[in-house]
Amino acid sequence: MSPIHLALVGVGKIARDQHLPSIEKNPDFKLVAAASRHGTVDGITNFKSIEEMLAAVPEIEAVSLCMPPQYRYQAAHTALSAGKHVFLEKPPGATLSEVEDLQALAASRGLSLFASWHSRYAPAVESAKDFLASTTIGSMRVIWKEDVRHWHPNQEWIWQAGGLGVFDPGINALSIVTHILPRPVFITKATLEFPENRDAPIAADITFTDAQGLDLSAEFDWRQTGKQSWDIIAETDAGRMVLSEGGARMSVDGVLKHEEPEQEYPMLYRRFAEIIRAGRSDVDIAPLRHVADAFMLGRRKFVDAFYD
Numbered sequence: 001m002s003p004i005h006l007a008l009v010g011v012g013k014i015a016r017d018q019h020l021p022s023i024e025k026n027p028d029f030k031l032v033a034a035a036s037r038h039g040t041v042d043g044i045t046n047f048k049s050i051e052e053m054l055a056a057v058p059e060i061e062a063v064s065l066c067m068p069p070q071y072r073y074q075a076a077h078t079a080l081s082a083g084k085h086v087f088l089e090k091p092p093g094a095t096l097s098e099v100e101d102l103q104a105l106a107a108s109r110g111l112s113l114f115a116s117w118h119s120r121y122a123p124a125v126e127s128a129k130d131f132l133a134s135t136t137i138g139s140m141r142v143i144w145k146e147d148v149r150h151w152h153p154n155q156e157w158i159w160q161a162g163g164l165g166v167f168d169p170g171i172n173a174l175s176i177v178t179h180i181l182p183r184p185v186f187i188t189k190a191t192l193e194f195p196e197n198r199d200a201p202i203a204a205d206i207t208f209t210d211a212q213g214l215d216l217s218a219e220f221d222w223r224q225t226g227k228q229s230w231d232i233i234a235e236t237d238a239g240r241m242v243l244s245e246g247g248a249r250m251s252v253d254g255v256l257k258h259e260e261p262e263q264e265y266p267m268l269y270r271r272f273a274e275i276i277r278a279g280r281s282d283v284d285i286a287p288l289r290h291v292a293d294a295f296m297l298g299r300r301k302f303v304d305a306f307y308d
Contacts, residue, residue: 003030004085004276007060009050009075010067011039013155014089018118019066022265028273033057050075054082062112062276065089070162073098076113080105085112087272091171091288092116094162103283113281114272117175121267122247123260128232129180131252135236137181142218144173145229148202149308158200165200167291170220174287176232176247177216185210187290190298195306202306206294 006029008015020041023031033045035053040046047053054060062085065072069091076093079086080102092115093099099115106113119125146169148158157163164171177185185208193203202223208216230246239253250258275282 003028004273005030005032005059005061007031007033007035007053007057007063007084008041009035009053009063009065009079010089011036011041011046012066015039015066018265019064022269023064025266026269026273029062029269033060050078054078054084060084062087062272064272068157068163069094070157070160073102076102077105080109080111080113083109083111085114085272085276087114087116087268090115090117090175091164091168091291092283092285093288096285096288096292099283099285099288103281106281110279111281112272112276112279113283114268114275115283115285116268116272117172117179117284117287118264118268119172119175119247120179121264121271122176123262124243124250124258125176125180125247127250127258128176128241128243128247131238131241131250131257132180132234132236133182135238135241137214138235138237139215140177140181140217140232140234142173142177142216143229143231143233144170145219145221145224147224147228148222153308159198161199163200164291165194165198166202166204166220166222167200167294169222170204170218171287171291172246173218173220173230173232174290176243177218178284178286178290180232180243181210181214183210183212183214184286185214185216185290187293187297190294191301192294192298193301193303195304196302197305197307202303204294204298206298208290 034041035047063079064087189207192201203221232243
């Protein structure tokens with residue numbers, strides 16, 4: 001089977017760190033072009049805009065979009081309108097409405113749209129899901145704290161409206177939680193901390209529940225120094241489950257149950273090829289819906305100005 005001719009749009013940090021190595025190792029894809037305002041990829045033809053690229057390279061079959069979420073809708077609409085399958089970096093868009101519109105457009109044209117929640121492909125996530133399905137959950141705590149200076153140095157878009165702020169990493173936790181829990185959850189209370197000089201939050205405390213009264217809370221913070229915290233802790237009738245290191249390790253009552261090397265982005269590209277070959281889409285907006293609910297329901301608290 002011949003490889004799918006793929007183009008990359010947005011050649012920044014995430015593209016270089018994750019997308020390009022994963023594409024290079026996947027025989028289902030052949031990278032044939034890239035478009036970016038500032039970056040280029042060696043060995044292929046590069047363009048400044050997606051429009052210019054699609055017009056010049058008609059053999060492109062699929063497009064992977066790695067630009068900030070505020071600018072992704074127009075690029076995705078352009079690619080789908082040109083008959084290309086589309087891979088959306090997380091979060092899939094700046095709003096729920098635009099993602100739903102893209103989903104409808106893809107369906108109307110028989111194209112595949114992929115909302116890529118990479119943290120769901122962390123090694124121990126499926127083991128955690130299987131464990132929780134076999135237990136009664138009493139409570140769950142999500143602790144997702146990291147240093148924005150390390151992960152997003154000098155990236156102003158994350159602090160702008162639509163950039164999500166601390167929900168840029170926090171949505172990774174939400175993508176795992178919405179995947180491993182046996183029932184849907186909803187937000188009952190939230191506090192969002194906004195630096196006085198930013199349009200997006202730097203921290204958030206959120207309380208959730210479900211139809212059966214689950215006790216679930218999440219702490220997101222972008223001011224963490226030292227060791228980063230990416231943990232989901234569930235108290236169950238079968239013991240305390242800890243999904244740690246962003247989903248890489250799962251233990252129960254201190255006993256390690258699952259650990260493997262991280263392969264999140266290679267698995268995303270395997271999934272993208274799979275849905276293209278199957279002629280369908282994979283678009284789950286549950287994590288983004290929770291972010292929208294937090295902004296809708298949340299109380300705003302202003303804190304000191306932040307400078308990275």
